[in-house]
Amino acid sequence: MNKQNILQLVCSITLILALFALPGSAASEVKASDSELMPRLFSLAESELGELEAENTLIITDLGSSEGSYIYQDAFYKEFFERKLSSTKNLLKVQNSKNSPFWFAFFNKASGNCSFIEINLGAKPELSAPVTRNIAFEKLYSNQTAWTEEVNQKVFKGREFAIVTLANGWVEGLDYELIRCLETHNHFCPGVSSGYVLAKWMEENYPLSEGEQYLVFSCPTWCKEDVFVRLWDATPGKRGLWASELRAEEIEALGGAPAGIFVVWNGKEGKGKAVALNFDFDKVRESCGSKAEDAGWASKYLMDVWLLDDKNWKGLVSEAAVLEIDEATLAELKLADSNPYVTLGLLNPPEKSKPLENANPSEKASTGFFAWLNQLKEN
Ligand SMILES: [Zn+2]
Numbered sequence: 168m169n170k171q172n173i174l175q176l177v178c179s180i181t182l183i184l185a186l187f188a189l190p191g192s193a194a195s196e197v198k199a200s201d202s203e204l205m206p207r208l209f210s211l212a213e214s215e216l217g218e219l220e221a222e223n224t225l226i227i228t229d230l231g232s233s234e235g236s237y238i239y240q241d242a243f244y245k246e247f248f249e250r251k252l253s254s255t256k257n258l259l260k261v262q263n264s265k266n267s268p269f270w271f272a273f274f275n276k277a278s279g280n281c282s283f284i285e286i287n288l289g290a291k292p293e294l295s296a297p298v299t300r301n302i303a304f305e306k307l308y309s310n311q312t313a314w315t316e317e318v319n320q321k322v323f324k325g326r327e328f329a330i331v332t333l334a335n336g337w338v339e340g341l342d343y344e345l346i347r348c349l350e351t352h353n354h355f356c357p358g359v360s361s362g363y364v365l366a367k368w369m370e371e372n373y374p375l376s377e378g379e380q381y382l383v384f385s386c387p388t389w390c391k392e393d394v395f396v397r398l399w400d401a402t403p404g405k406r407g408l409w410a411s412e413l414r415a416e417e418i419e420a421l422g423g424a425p426a427g428i429f430v431v432w433n434g435k436e437g438k439g440k441a442v443a444l445n446f447d448f449d450k451v452r453e454s455c456g457s458k459a460e461d462a463g464w465a466s467k468y469l470m471d472v473w474l475l476d477d478k479n480w481k482g483l484v485s486e487a488a489v490l491e492i493d494e495a496t497l498a499e500l501k502l503a504d505s506n507p508y509v510t511l512g513l514l515n516p517p518e519k520s521k522p523l524e525n526a527n528p529s530e531k532a533s534t535g536f537f538a539w540l541n542q543l544k545e546n
Contacts, residue, residue, distance in 0.1 A: 202242070204239060204242065204286070204292050204294075205239055205242040205243050205245070205246045206242075206246060207294060208243075208246075208271060208284060208286070208294055209246045209250070211282075211284060211294055211297055212271070212273035212282050212284065212297070215273070215280070215282040215297050215299045216273055216275045216278070216280055216282055216299070217275070217278075219250050219252065219273065219275075220250075221250075221251050221252050221253060221256070221257060222276075222277075223275050223276040223277045223278075224250075224252060224257050224273070224274070224275060224276070225257055225258070225259065225273075225274040225276070225333075225334055225337050226247070226252070226257060226258050226259070226271060226272070226273055226274075227259045227261060227271070227272040227274070227329075227330060227333055227334065228243075228258075228259075228260060228261070228270065228271045228272070229260075229261050229262075229263035229267060229268075229269065229270060229353075230243055230260060230269070230271070231260060232261070232262055232263035232264070232265065232267070233263060233265065233267055233268060233269035233270075233288075234265040234266065234288075235269075235288045236269040236286070236288065255343060255346075259333055259337070259346065259349065259350055260350055261329070261333075261349075261350050261353040262350055262351050262352075262353055263353055268285050268286075268287075268324065269285065269286040269287075269288055270283065270284065270285045270286070270324065270326065271283070271284050271285075271286070272284075272323065272326070272330045272334070274302070274330075274334040274337075276337075276338050278301070279301045279302060279303030279306060280299055280300070280301050280302075281299065281300055281301075281302045281330060281334060282297040282298065282299040283297065283298045283299075283300075283322075283323040283324070283326070283330065284297045284298075285324060298322055298323065300317065300322060300323075302330065302331050302334060302335070303335070303338075304331070304335040304338075304468060307331065307465070308461075308465055311461065311462045311465055314327075314331075314462075314464070315462050315464070318464065327464075328354055328356075328464055328467075329353055329354035329355075331464065331468070332354055332355035332356065332464075332467070332468050332471060333349060333354065333355050335468065335472075336349075336355045336468075336471060336472070336475070339472055339475055340475070341475070344363075344398060345363055347397050347398070348362070348363060348393060348394045348397045348398065350397075351393045351396065351397045352390060352393040352394075355468075355471050356390050356467055356471065357390075357448070357451065357467055357470035357471055357474065358389040358390025358391055359390045359391060359393060359394060360470070360471050360474035360475070361389070361390075361391050361426070361446050361448070361451075361474065361483075362390065362391025362392065362393065362394030362395065363394050363474075364446070364474060364480050364483055364484060365391060365394070365426055365427070365429075365444060365446060365484055366394050366395060366398050366399070367477075367480070368444070368480070368484040369381065369429050369431075369442070369444075373429070373431050373440065373442060375431065376433075378433050378434070378435050378436070379431055379432060379433050379439075380399070380401075380407070380431075380432055380434070381395065381399045381401055381407070381429060381430065381431060381432070382401065382406075382407055382408070382429075382430040382432050382439075382497075383395045383399075383401050383407065383408045383409070383427060383428075383429055383430070384409050384411075384427055384428040384429075384430070384500055384507040385408055385409065385410045385411075385427045386409075386410065386411045386412070386413060386425070386427055386428065386506075386507055386508070387411075387412050387413040387418065387425065387427075388410045388411065388412060391426070391427075392408060392410050395407075395408055396408060406501070409500075409501060409507075411506075411507075413425065413506075413508075417506070417508070417514060420514055420515070421445075421487065421508060421513065421514060422445060422487065424445040424446055424447055424448065424449075425443070425444075425445055425487065425508070426444045426445055426446035426484070427443075427444060428441050428442065428443045428444075428500070428507050428508070428511065429441075429442045429443075429444060430442070430492065430497070430500075432497065437493060437494045438491065438492065438493050438494075439491075439492055439497065440489060440490070440491060440492070441488075441489070441490045441491075441492045441496075441500075441511055442486060442488075442489050443486070443487040443488045443489075443490075443508070443511065443513055444484055444485065444486060444487065445484070445485045445486075445487050446483060446484055447482065447483050447484075447485070450482065450483060451470050451473060451474060451483065452466075452470065454473060454479065455469040455470045455472070455473035455474075456469050456473070457469040457470065487513065488511065488513055490511055490512075492511075496510065496511075
């Protein structure tokens with residue numbers, strides 16, 4: 168072997184070693200952070216709440232969503248499973264924007280105590296001092312002013328509604344399918360609950376046959392859309408869901424409670440059934456036990472709890488119309504300049520609806536769904 172060949176061989180070996188060494192060193196850096204941060208987090212939570220028993224513990228977190236947090240997932244699950252916790256029973260891993268802070272809420276059902284801890288993922292990751300409050304709903308409800316004050320102070324950094332509703336809802340018992348929707352929506356509200364009721368109504372009354380899928384013209388919009396996205400994979404990107412608003416006078420003309428048009432579509436046959444549904448929020452509000460003077464967060468949670476019981480669902484969803492549609496009508500429904508209710512002949516086009524144009528929107532907004540929405544906003 169001449170000198171040049173030896174030099175080439177040395178260079179090749181060095182290059183190969185360098186290629187293997189790079190990912191190895193990156194992985195060991197991640198592991199170094201892992202080995203300290205998550206054990207510290209769990210110890211901190213335990214110092215506030217006591218032992219994290221499977222029977223009493225719920226952990227809510229945006230681990231994996233917040234930018235950079237994903238590298239702590241394996242270390243998190245190591246601590247989590249060491250404590251015999253279950254990923255389907257003791258964890259709500261909520262979806263969040265990558266720009267949002269990285270946080271954890273540890274909740275103990277037995278005491279009602281909840282510890283909120285943020286993680287600052289700087290060069291040297293830091294845990295915030297835990298903020299622990301008793302958030303058992305009955306306790307908060309009995310002194311609403313005190314909790315409203317805490318909410319105003321952003322005691323859980325603006326996550327108060329999400330944490331209180333998710334933790335207390337979990338105590339009541341959440342179906343796993345609902346949990347998936349709540350993780351996507353990242354809080355528990357009457358809007359997402361109504362979406363769950365609507366989805367279950369469709370699944371019961373118009374179950375999918377082979378080759379069929381649900382397409383949703385979610386008009387008007389409220390928190391319900393995230394349910395169809397999560398349960399049916401009806402994502403806007405895959406042309407499964409179109410969301411748009413209605414004017415107050417259009418809602419009124421549609422009877423005051425339109426909840427969208429749900430299409431059972433058979434792509435192969437190029438035909439489907441369009442089912443226009445109403446949702447009776449007035450009944451929810453009247454039946455949930457909320458009082459007029461209750462704070463907004465309290466009314467919403469009482470509606471959530473009432474909607475958790477499927478015995479209460481009877482009569483909430485009603486059919487406004489059922490129409491057979493073809494590909495041409497479906498294509499028309501999808502257009503940006505078409506109102507799906509007008510396309511299906513359920514609503515007059517704006518230029519033909521003179522009496523509606525003359526209606527007083529503020530007066531119309533004081534009834535039905537908008538009244539509910541406005542009432543909550545006021546609180
Ligand atoms: Zn919501």
